[in-house]
Amino acid sequence: MSIPSDRNELAFGRVLVKVSGEALMGSEAFGLHWPTIERIAQDLVEARHTGAEVAVVVGGGNILRGASVAGQGLDRATADHMGMLATVMNALALEKAVEQAGSPARTLSAIPMPTICEPYARQTAARHLSRGRVVLLAGGTGNPYFTTDTGAVLRAAELDCDAVMKATNVDGVYTADPKLDPTARRYERLTHDEALAKDLKVMDAAAFALAREAKLPIIVFSIRDPGAIAAAIRGEGRGTTVAP
Numbered sequence: 001m002s003i004p005s006d007r008n009e010l011a012f013g014r015v016l017v018k019v020s021g022e023a024l025m026g027s028e029a030f031g032l033h034w035p036t037i038e039r040i041a042q043d044l045v046e047a048r049h050t051g052a053e054v055a056v057v058v059g060g061g062n063i064l065r066g067a068s069v070a071g072q073g074l075d076r077a078t079a080d081h082m083g084m085l086a087t088v089m090n091a092l093a094l095e096k097a098v099e100q101a102g103s104p105a106r107t108l109s110a111i112p113m114p115t116i117c118e119p120y121a122r123q124t125a126a127r128h129l130s131r132g133r134v135v136l137l138a139g140g141t142g143n144p145y146f147t148t149d150t151g152a153v154l155r156a157a158e159l160d161c162d163a164v165m166k167a168t169n170v171d172g173v174y175t176a177d178p179k180l181d182p183t184a185r186r187y188e189r190l191t192h193d194e195a196l197a198k199d200l201k202v203m204d205a206a207a208f209a210l211a212r213e214a215k216l217p218i219i220v221f222s223i224r225d226p227g228a229i230a231a232a233i234r235g236e237g238r239g240t241t242v243a244p
Contacts, residue, residue, distance in 0.1 A: 011235030014053040014129065016137075016156035017044065017165040018149060021059035021090055023223050031062060032093055040223065041097035044134055047229040048103050053129040054229075055159060057137045057152035058094060060086030066144070080144035084111055087148060091138035092117065098134050105134040110142030110151075122158045129159065149207040157214040164216055165232050166202060167223035172240035173202050190242045208242070217243035 019040060026033025048054050066083030070076040091107045098105040106128045107117040118124060120137060128135045140151040149166075156164045173195070176184040190198075192212035196205055202220055203211075211218055219232045221239030231237030 010050060010052055010233055012052060012162040012233050014159070014161045015047075015055070015163050015165050015233055016152055016159065016161045017047070017054060017056045017167060017229060018152040019056060019058045019094075019167050019223065020169075021061035021063060021065075021086065023167065023169070024058070024090055024093070025062045032090070034097075037093055037097045038101070039226070041094060041101045043223075043227060043229045044094075044098055045101040045103040046227060047233055048132070048134055050230050050233050052233045053132075055125065055129060055135040055137055055155065055161065056091075056094065057148055057155060058087055058090045059148040060084070060090055062086075063089060077144040080140075080146075081111075084138075084140045084142070087140060088113070088117070088138040091136040095134075095136050098136075103134050104132065105136060107136040107138055110137075110139035125155075126159055147204050147207065149203045150210060153203075153207045153210045153214070153216060153218075156216055157210065161216070163232075164211065164218045165229060166218055166220045167229065168202065168220060169222065169224065171222040171225070171238045173200055173220050173242070187240045190240065191244060192242060195242050211242070212244065215244050217241055 024032050024037055026036030060083045063086035064083050066080035070079035088109050095105045095107045108120040108125055109117050110120045112119040125135050137155050140148050172186045174184040174186050178184040192208050195208050219241055221228050221232055228237055
């Protein structure tokens, strides 16, 4: 696949893709499903081949979600740090799959572990992006009490991304859970203020508020649709845009 010489042809030239840990489970009840990881990695490589620069924040819910185990003999800060370590494992798996799919990739962790991957630094991540590498950003923000959604928006703002691509299990933001309510309607477009006022659960309030302040659009689409990331980068595909 050829890479366009002019990134101005794209709707978004540098993007941050947020992938949930649960998306990596595929048909499994826990952990990693390698065929699913390979498919997501292929989609990320296809997105890179549009000419866009691609960073990725991956969650850890397929292994351990800090908020879900806090209080079971663990304080919240310790539980959240355990969840951050789960995101590092997921990022390393996805890094390997992206490289096997044909694109160079680097994992950077907000929790320094230099024998395993590079510590996160904004300048380092930006340099990897400019050199055509898919950059996997692990460890959340490096601080407890913040979700990986908030971490994704933070990293997108720091790296001057044009948009946050929120890859979910549904094709956009709905008025209600479409799995439970067959009358739920999908929004084509929302403002950050509307998303906050309606208490929409696709991202937490802190993530929406930070995106509003940074004037970052959030594109919500289904990770299950092959090629959906590249389509969103071109300004195409099915989804919901949350923008100023």
